[in-house]
Amino acid sequence: MLTNKNIVNEGKFGKGKENYVALFLTPIYENMATDYAVVVKDLKKSFKNLQVLRGISFSVARGTVLAILGPNGAGKTTTVRILSTLITPDEGIAIVNGFDVQKHPKQVRSNIGLTGQFAAVDEYLTATENLYMLGRLYRMSHAVIKERSKELLEKFDLVDAAHRSVKNYSGGMKRRIDLAMSLIASPPVIFLDEPTTGLDPRSRLAMWEMIRQLKAEGTSILLTTQYMDEADQLADRIVVIDNGLVIAEGTADELKARVGSDRVELKLAKEDDIEKAHALMNGESVHTNTDRRIISVTTKGGITRLKEILQRFESAGLEVENVSLNRPTLDDVFLALTGHAATEETEADQHKK
Amino acid sequence: MIDKTRIQDTLSHQKRASLFWLLSDSWVMTKRSTLHIIRSLDQLLSVAIFPIMFLILNRYVFGGAINTGEISYVNFLVAGILVQMLAFGANYTTINLAVDLQQGIVDRFRSLPMASSALLIGHVTSDLLRNIISAVIVFAVSFIIGFRPSATAVEWLLVIALALLFTLAISWLSAILGLFVKSLEAAQWVGFVVIFPLTFASSAFVPTDTMPKALRLFAENQPLTHVINAMRAWLVGTPPGNSTWLAFVWCIAIIVVAMPLATWIFKRKTS
Numbered sequence: 001m002l003t004n005k006n007i008v009n010e011g012k013f014g015k016g017k018e019n020y021v022a023l024f025l026t027p028i029y030e031n032m033a034t035d036y037a038v039v040v041k042d043l044k045k046s047f048k049n050l051q052v053l054r055g056i057s058f059s060v061a062r063g064t065v066l067a068i069l070g071p072n073g074a075g076k077t078t079t080v081r082i083l084s085t086l087i088t089p090d091e092g093i094a095i096v097n098g099f100d101v102q103k104h105p106k107q108v109r110s111n112i113g114l115t116g117q118f119a120a121v122d123e124y125l126t127a128t129e130n131l132y133m134l135g136r137l138y139r140m141s142h143a144v145i146k147e148r149s150k151e152l153l154e155k156f157d158l159v160d161a162a163h164r165s166v167k168n169y170s171g172g173m174k175r176r177i178d179l180a181m182s183l184i185a186s187p188p189v190i191f192l193d194e195p196t197t198g199l200d201p202r203s204r205l206a207m208w209e210m211i212r213q214l215k216a217e218g219t220s221i222l223l224t225t226q227y228m229d230e231a232d233q234l235a236d237r238i239v240v241i242d243n244g245l246v247i248a249e250g251t252a253d254e255l256k257a258r259v260g261s262d263r264v265e266l267k268l269a270k271e272d273d274i275e276k277a278h279a280l281m282n283g284e285s286v287h288t289n290t291d292r293r294i295i296s297v298t299t300k301g302g303i304t305r306l307k308e309i310l311q312r313f314e315s316a317g318l319e320v321e322n323v324s325l326n327r328p329t330l331d332d333v334f335l336a337l338t339g340h341a342a343t344e345e346t347e348a349d350q351h352k353k
Numbered sequence: 354m355i356d357k358t359r360i361q362d363t364l365s366h367q368k369r370a371s372l373f374w375l376l377s378d379s380w381v382m383t384k385r386s387t388l389h390i391i392r393s394l395d396q397l398l399s400v401a402i403f404p405i406m407f408l409i410l411n412r413y414v415f416g417g418a419i420n421t422g423e424i425s426y427v428n429f430l431v432a433g434i435l436v437q438m439l440a441f442g443a444n445y446t447t448i449n450l451a452v453d454l455q456q457g458i459v460d461r462f463r464s465l466p467m468a469s470s471a472l473l474i475g476h477v478t479s480d481l482l483r484n485i486i487s488a489v490i491v492f493a494v495s496f497i498i499g500f501r502p503s504a505t506a507v508e509w510l511l512v513i514a515l516a517l518l519f520t521l522a523i524s525w526l527s528a529i530l531g532l533f534v535k536s537l538e539a540a541q542w543v544g545f546v547v548i549f550p551l552t553f554a555s556s557a558f559v560p561t562d563t564m565p566k567a568l569r570l571f572a573e574n575q576p577l578t579h580v581i582n583a584m585r586a587w588l589v590g591t592p593p594g595n596s597t598w599l600a601f602v603w604c605i606a607i608i609v610v611a612m613p614l615a616t617w618i619f620k621r622k623t624s
Binding site: 136 | 377392462466
């Protein structure tokens, strides 16, 4: 135990964070592992004849959030299940906090917290009992579990419900206790498989806030989502997967940039002005809609360009009623990359399970 | 730099401690399953009501029509009802395991550094507790309706030992069933379909002498009959034949086969 603590204190495992995990080994792949919480190389997995993962690679830098974005059946859940040692890959390497998921599954399990798509909570137990059970199974001591439970119940706003059976919780509360259970051992790496699917907008925002807090505490997070705005809001980097392949990777801005430019849209007060406006923007990529008094200008200049256009219109005496600067959404990105919308069902989806 | 000997040390520490952790994990899971018994109303009701219902119905509906020779029917009946209740109680492992497997909670357990067989051990051990409660109720009601055992202290201990061993045997068989059934309904159904015929085609409720030859051959040689005959012999002094030791042999043999088999299937099924 003492030697284990020492390893932790040397700072190899993430930002001097107190680690309650008992069984700790020095990472075998430490050169690869020091800067990355997760490294995945050329992962392949088939179920019967269906190839769900066709060789995906990505990595999660320590203390960052990576979102795997893709439609149903793209291979998101399969990837999370491999990383959390629930299934083994057919080919490829997956390393979590320095441990190979196939060679050292037990060590991986001591280093991760998993929150699946459906709340994995014991409904007959209370929140406190659920947390205690998980803590014991993570091999934590009574005192530490007690302290940590108190902290988590407060943080997740479950203090009042702490001694009620989870059976009577609302959906949002169940999801909260579910996440709290994943965090009981303060694992350095967290996997969240579609953490907000099925939540109402308010619970969804609350979940986002908790994920941001976790990141601020230095936890490395891998989350999967089918929602573009979710990836946009939470992730430092986004991996877009479709049909078991990575089709794009980068920050939200980088991905948006791949689709192209911003669009400045101006609504004029008078219909007659449209022609003048068109003349004013002479030589640029302009689209006009006379009936709706709208002129839109494609540009890479962002806000600066928007201001400049507005000034030009003002000095020409054109009255602008409304103006918007539209950045491409990740939906646009997905459509541009895959040729189909993200919410479309794929063939693989129907074969799932 | 990594120190190779330190890794070796930690690995061997883990190995030495693995039995300790298995017991610790199993204890956690047993507490969980036990809370399920206490908190779920239907489990509590079936534990309490079924034995009472069966005792009273059998005693007063069939009792007058069945000839059990020198001993009274209620004295004959108690061992049979007890074993039937133990078998139904042990069937809860099928139901609870099927429920766990349907929900995400098994995935959660498997993503933890726990011993995976602890989940099975927890369900099986909580069956023991449920059956102890059931057995106490069976005996209490039996006394009220006229059961008068002649067992000595040693014979009572033998009854208790065999009851626990029999529960374990059926629980481990139930665990195997629980790993294969696809739904909760199937889990309940499969228990009834297996346990009902087995208890009726045994010496539980009637002496086997009047059964047709083939059925009688089966009834007299199946494990439930041996367990019932052994208990009846200890409780009210009927002639045991070979049943006393055959009952133990059957139970131990079932445990020795079913326990590793269930564990093996569980590991394969969930990976």
